[in-house]
Amino acid sequence: MLLNQFLLLSAFLFGVGIYGVLTRKHTVLVLMSVELMLAAVNLNLVAFGAYNDTVAGQVFALFVLTIAAAEVGVGLAIVLLIYRNIHSADLDDVDVLKG
């Protein structure tokens, strides 16, 4: 298998993830897009690990997974608190810092 197919897939997923982060109204969807980006990165890491015949890639991907999980937990907690305050999960409504 050639490396670039994995990288292409990873890049495609990353791009979709970015699209989702930038355009989705619902906050949870944004978080899902962020997860998608992280997954793409994982894929990238594993592909390079396999290509270079080393286990380091997979280990790093394990770290990323852990962090992603923790981050989702915090992120959802933040979403919940936001919802409690402004009764909307719309990211456009969080504009208290508007200058």
Added chain:
Amino acid sequence: MFFLENAWLVPLIPALSFVVILLFGKRLPYQGSEVGIASVGASFVLACGAAIQWIDRVGDAGGDEHGGEGPVEHALRSVGRSVGRLGAEETGAHGGPDAIHRSLTWFQNGGVKLDVGIQIDGLAVMMMFVVTLVSLLVHVYSVEYMRGDRRFTYFYAALSLFSASMLLLVVADNTLQLLVGWELVGLCSFMLIGHWWEEGANVNAAVKAFLTTRTGDIGLLIGVLMTYFMVERATGEGSFNIIAVNQAAMSGDVGGTFLFWCAAALLLGIIGKSGQFPLHTWLPDAMAGPTPVSALIHAATMVVAGVYLGARVYPVFYEGLDLARGGINLMAAVGGITVVIGAALAFVQDDIKKVLAYSTISQLGYMVMGLGVGAWTAAIFHLFTHAFFKALLFLAAGSVSHSGAHHSFDMKKDMGGLRRWMPQTFAVFMVGSLALAGIFPLAGFWSKDEILLGASEADYKLFLYVGLIGALMTAAYMTRCVYLTFFGEYRGGAHAHADPTHLTGDDLVEHHLAEVQDDAAHAPDHGDHHGGPHESNRWLTAPLWILAFFSVFAGLLNATAFDIDRFTEWTNPSASYFVELEHHDFDVVMAAISVGIALLGIALAYAYYWRGMGLQNFSERNALARSGKRFLVNKYYLDALYEGVIVRGIKGPLARAAYWVNQKVIDNVLNYSGRGAMALGRVTYDYVDQKGVDGVMNGLAISTGEAGGAVRRIQTGRLQFYALMLVLGVGAFALALWIAA
């Protein structure tokens, strides 16, 4: 030689006493008069010492000079002299020994050296003697005369300053120092005439005296400068030194026209200071000052400063006006006119001091005329004798006023018949009058006769006649004066103290002050005036007797009839810097004529006043006589000419022009520059400040605000917007890296 070489002490001591009196006088037991008397006394002693040493010096030099003659020739000459006139012979015109000369350089700039120094010769010694003697007597006299005066101390300070200045003038060895002394005596005269300056009339008189002499001083200043350049022309290096000036004038290296104008300019100075026509108008008005001042300054010393100048730089006049020629010259003409007009005016005065003032003008005319006809020694001798008898007459007039006429000087209203109560004053006044009239053997006779002799011998016949006419008038008006004062009935009794209308400037103010304030301060003064006229006390009469002594005997110093010419010997300057002076033998005929004329004058006045003969009250009956008298009483309308026409004509337009410049030019400059400044301010405010500076500031602020506003739009507060920016930034960065690689 001590006194001659240290003659600079003579002016210095009174100068120091001036300072001392000014600083401490009021605290001293006699209010400064003791300092004044002591200092002038010391100067007098020094002057006497100098005189004695000079006479010795002359004796030594004369012995050497006459050594060449054998005793036989000398004896023959003295025989010839005592017989009388031996044709137009000149006797011994050598000139005396050289002057003692000391100087130090005061200031040097470029090629010009200004010295201060003394030049002591017979002339200077004679003047020192006269000035210090008369000043001393006036100081003593003033103790009583000015007792209780409100500015007694300043009076003595001014007298000291005057003495110092006059002596500075007298001993000067260069014309600049003489000029300094000249101006200083003018200043002191101003101060002393205006001594009672509370009366406006006194102030006017003082200002008039100062300004009139100032007018003459223009000529003096020009003359002094011209003589400096004359010396430069003659020797190549200019100098103010009097000996150098005289030698340059005599050297023949200077053009005649230049010398003439030098002499004319200096003559103008003499005219102003010595009261010659036409600048004589200040002298009678100067009588507003206290009588001792009139005696010292306006009779004996200051007014003769002009004659002294003429005598000192005589070669300038001698060569410049060509005095040896005979006929008429400027100097003699000025003197001659003055003789006559002064004498004429003395006839119509009611104020005794004014009579004496015009008499002084007339006698000064004699002196200048004497210089002008070449009779140098005669003119100086007349200065010498005149100082004594004129000071005597003034002080006696003061005594009369002080004790006999309630401080008034009006003869017609307050005097008359005073010889009964004031015998001493009467006696000395008679002596003075006879001396003035020129009666043998009193002092005035010798000096006046010599002038007349000089005029006739040197081919100046016109001035001989002028002098004789003057002598006639002098005798007549003095007799009138004596009559009105001492004979007839006493007219002062009707106006005991109370009536102030006749008081002249002298005492008008004292009278007013006595009325206004309590008389306590004046009590000792007025105490002895209650009751009629009486003789003055010793302070006043002692100086009178001393001056009377000199009036009688001073003439004998040059009594040529008795073959004495001591004065000539002693004062004639050395031939090294002076012209040859002619001396004439005694002429019995001339003497007889002059005494006869004087006696005729006395007789005419006697007939008119004592006997009531002649045209009594003619001017009341005859219109021509009345207008003539009015012409005289108005002093030839000269005052009207000077003050009304000349001064007003100059000061009127000048004042108006100055006022116009002030109002239109200066004020407008100020106003318009003020307005301009205001307009400039407004423009600056409106455009520069409000629109310019504020515009920039406001613009800056607005633009900053706008920029901020523009940039603020990035801060949407929306998370996804920020994330978009982030992604775009990363993309741009990656692109840049890709391109760079």
